[in-house]
Amino acid sequence: MELNSTITCPQCAFKKTEIMSTNSCRFFYECLHCKILLKPNKGDCCVFCSFGDVVCPPIQNGDKCCEN
Known part of the structure; x- marks a missing residue:
């Protein structure tokens, strides 16, 4: 499983590698460059599935x- x-960012194209948690979801992410608050796209469960190059661990x- 890939955790990185x-x-x-869809607004400014800034890229940042983050480590994904295996036991929680990340619904919000603030771009370090332009400060926009990213939220999952409709149909996606988290910001990694919407804006990351690797989807979240549960989807992997x-x-x-x-899911609880």
Whole structure:
């Protein structure tokens, strides 16, 4: 399982590699460059699935994201 995902800001194209948690979802992410608050796109479960180059760990495992 890959835990590093590079998030690309859709507004300014700034890229930052982040480490994904295996036990929680990340619904919000503030771009360090332009300060826009990223939220998942409709149909996506988290910011990594919407803006990352690697999807979140539950999706990598074939599970539903953030399922309790």
